[in-house]
Each structure stands twice: as structure tokens, then as C-alpha cells.
Amino acid sequence: MAEIKQDEGRFFVGNKEEPDAEVSFRETDDIVIDHTLVKEDMQGDGLGTELIDRVVAYAQEQDKQIVPVCTFAHQVLSSNKKYDGVWEGPL
Numbered sequence: 001m002a003e004i005k006q007d008e009g010r011f012f013v014g015n016k017e018e019p020d021a022e023v024s025f026r027e028t029d030d031i032v033i034d035h036t037l038v039k040e041d042m043q044g045d046g047l048g049t050e051l052i053d054r055v056v057a058y059a060q061e062q063d064k065q066i067v068p069v070c071t072f073a074h075q076v077l078s079s080n081k082k083y084d085g086v087w088e089g090p091l
Contacts (some may be wrong), residue, residue, distance in 0.1 A: 002047055004054050012052045013047060023051040028089070030065045030088065031055065033073040052076045056086050 002013045002021070009027070021038040025031050029040035033055060038048045052073055060064050064088040068074040077087040 002050055004051065006058075011051055013051070013059075021047045021051060023048075023055055023070075025055060027062075027064070030067045031062070032067045032069055033061045034069045036070050036072040047075050048072055056083065059086060 004011050004013055005016070007016060010022050010024040012019035012022035019037075020042050022036070023033060024035045033047045033052070036048050036051060038051075055066065055073075056077075063082055066073075066077065068077050077083045
């Protein structure tokens with residue numbers, strides 16, 4: 001499990017200026033996930049899903065729904081019933 005840090009409008013792993021992975025979002029009445037990035041050499045280990053899970057936890061803390069504009073976020077959220085009721089989908 002990676003150490004996930006929070007900054008305004010994003011969660012990230014690694015260096016703040018050049019993160020190894022990050023998910024960015026906008027907050028309105030919902031949380032709109034607009035981008036997920038994992039450096040190529042770190043892909044395939046579930047890091048992107050960990051970041052989405054962190055956004056899900058944050059959304060639940062804020063009592064907000066997630067709108068996945070990012071295709072990766074949409075794929076993760078639509079692939080598992082554990083996310084039902086947390087996101088507004090489909091795209």
C-alpha cells in the first residue's frame with residue numbers, strides 16, 4: 001500500500017512536484033474526477049485503484065457523489081459493486 005498524500009484538488013504518491021501517481025478532481029456539489037496518472041514503470045500494481053479508493057473515502061467523508069470524467073476512474077468505479085451508490089454513472 002502506497003503512502004497517499006493530499007493536496008488541493010488531488011491525491012498523489014511520491015514527490016509533490018513530480019508525483020509517481022496522482023488523481024485530480026474538482027469539487028462542486030459532487031467530486032468530479034478528471035484525471036488519473038500512474039508513471040509507466042509503476043503501472044499494473046493497483047496504484048491507480050488505490051488512488052480512486054482514496055477519492056471514494058474522501059467523497060464519503062464529504063457526503064458527496066463521484067462523477068468520473070476520467071475514463072480510468074469510470075472503469076474502476078463501474079467494475080465493482082462495492083462502489084455502487086458512491087458514483088454517478090455511467091458516463
